[in-house]
Amino acid sequence: MAKNDRKFGKRTVLFMDEIHRFNKRQQDTFLLSVEKGEIILIGATTENPSFIINSALLSRCRVIVMEKLDPNDLNSILERAADKLNVDVVDVENPCGVINNNEGVAIESSALKWLADISDGDARIALTNLQLVLQNSNNDGKIITIEDIKNGIKKSHMLYDRAGEEHYNIISAMHKSIRGSDANAALYWTTRMIVSGEDPRYIARRLVRAASEDIGNADPNALQLAVTTMQECQLLGMPEADVLLAQCAIYLARAPKSREADSALAKAKTVIANCKGLQPSVPMHIRNAPTKLMKDLGYGKLQNGDEFCFMPPELKGVDFFK
Template sequence: MAESVDSVRCPVCSGDFDSSGINAHLDLCLLNRAGEDEVRETGPPAKKSRINVPPESGDGTGTQSKARPSAPVFSVFNTRSKVPAQADRESLTCKRPGTDGEATPTPEPSSGRPDGGAAERRSNGTPVGALLNTTKPLADRLRPSALEEYFGQNKVVGEQTLLRALLNSQDIPSLILWGPPGCGKTTLAHIIASASKKTTTRFVTLSATSASTSEVREVIKQAQNELRLCRRRTILFIDEIHRFNKSQQDTFLPHVECGTITLMGATTENPSFQVNSALLSRCRVLVLEKLSVEAMTSILRRAVGILGLRVLPDKDLEESCSPTAEQSSEPQVCIEQNALDTIAHLCDGDARAALNGLQLAVQACVAKATASGPRPPQCILVQEEHVKEGLQRSHILYDKAGEEHYNCISALHKSMRGSDENAALYWLGRMLEGGEDPLYVARRLVRFSSEDVGLADPAALPQAVSAFQACHFIGMPECEVILAQCVVYLARAPKSVEVYKAYNGVKACLRSHKGPLPSVPLHLRNAPTRLMKDLGYAKDYKYNPAFKGPVDQSYLPEELRGINFFTWKPSDL
């Protein structure tokens, strides 16, 4: 049968469709969402598509659809980020109705929130304990899906920023999101995913902690097919991109260069050190800051609002927590305002730690109240001591192998150089309480004692060496006071960089010398053999102890005679 003039054949399922509806069909066909009533078959059975499709939950709570096994990598909202093995790909491959397989049923509409409709379920009377007693962390379930709910990064996504303009124009460049843990890097990627037009852009997510080079190549191959067949761009989000080695990062270079993929990477490490310079030059780096206390307060208010918790003022807690007339049979969970303020201050700008700490505190209080008897109290109160238990960890952001390590030791060094003993003690405490090796700090103090104190106080070097030996003997935490004593001594000591500058002058002189280096003068050479004496070695050398007073004798080569490295400049050559 001849095809009509206005019909177009689908390149995936080989079906004929009206030209006005082919784009909508392609989306459904490629995403394996079409039912049997949405595809009419006119030709021979098409081959199975190799495009993997993530099954979605119908209720938004993370429960997988029964029609398909666990999801592969192709949804940025999916927590399982690894590409399925070859044996699993057959069952995950799109199948056209009329073949041996079934089409994946269309999932039930969700609430549109990344928490899977937590607020709606809470408003329908679901106990808060049921909302919190899940395997999915609260920070992931309450992840915002719009910029209006994204707090604390106005410098990056504010109204007048470049990224906001690019989001509005649907023109997303390759990005590297750099910031401390819990500042919103992955959340921003989720928001970009939900803000992009699904008909022209698809999102794929991988985690560098588990993905291999072959999986990256598989995703790139599918991105090429999407661009060629459907003219859909692929934005590839790589979480913890610094965990990829240099060769793995090189895999992205030609495809980012030609526009096959738009790369979006998230990292807690300085991309200048951890990302290939060639790849970094093709991406725009967005620096996300540690969340402020005000931003953390807004995030916590949004969380307690979605969960339906009741926030009580710090005064008159017993009266405020009294049962209300409209209260249901379920116990009401209340939380002190002071407890929320404590979380906002102790989480050190980490929203993930704050929300998960809140979840743990509420879970503990609900479980304790439930286990207290057959009739739990009508009001379960979460107090400050509960959230402190939920945040039982070092809240000091310090990475012993990353940039914060070098930032803190630099601050310690400069504080001692500036003779600010209070600042020096503070930075020492930041390092030691964050888990720094005390011997590393002691070695840096030995260097400082000679570089910055030097001849102004020759006793500083023995002090630093003794501190190093004492730390080696007794270790932490006893050696912390030894390091503190040495730091205060070096901060108070007079400073002199005379030796340091003079030796740097020697190195600069050697590096800038043109031609062969000058020979050692003959009178300064030793002459242990007759041949060497016959050649003039040690001839006319004046033995200083044999003379009274100064000896007129040159000790530098002829080319450098008269130079003074304590006042020397490279321009003097």
């Protein structure tokens, strides 16, 4: 239909909400029509397009990032919504504490600001919170205060998607804080994951990785503590395991750092990957010779004129630790 309409000068806009729900093979459906200009595709997603959008389709599109709203902007939206709902917004310094019109509803400006602050930059969450507050208020002319609504909305709506970008952003922040020896930041990001409902076993696995990658032989006890933490998280579960994760993150952040093992491993992988032809054979003199035939073939013996070396002769002199 879009192809036919274009012949008559009519353009078609195809809006796909939650486009990430299409897998990458299904997204190929749009590719040819986008290339030919038959449709103008607009896709909305709450995920990182780099991870969930077909690369061929993404290269033909322009990405527009919708950032979180500033709390001041959310406060303006809530004030506008209150006006539309005939709700008076009053200052906390109002001496009487009640509104003149007993049939009306009023809310403190500081309470609106509190709602804006806990909504994590999402206007939908802010408006939903306001609606819940108004529905559950039975104040008979009394002004709604922060204390009146805190019991109904006990914690902030923190953005955290176990399968999305924020999941990886926060775990990366924890790991880098440990690497940077910032115990406060390491504890903060660990706690963010805990209170957001992250699987404690996943956090513990990443702590084990950090203990080996960033601390290594500078403090071998770090790896032992991290492994013990992971095992105990499996045994205890939440909420008892939270302090185990906190203790481990703090210890790792304060421990001396050495990336020797990780760096040397990367160099060894590079040497192996860049090898042209067959990989070097294990030198005969360091091979086991469990049978007579293998002994007769020279296994376990240093040949005359050969220099004893544990590395293959082709890699003599290679040092992964420099």
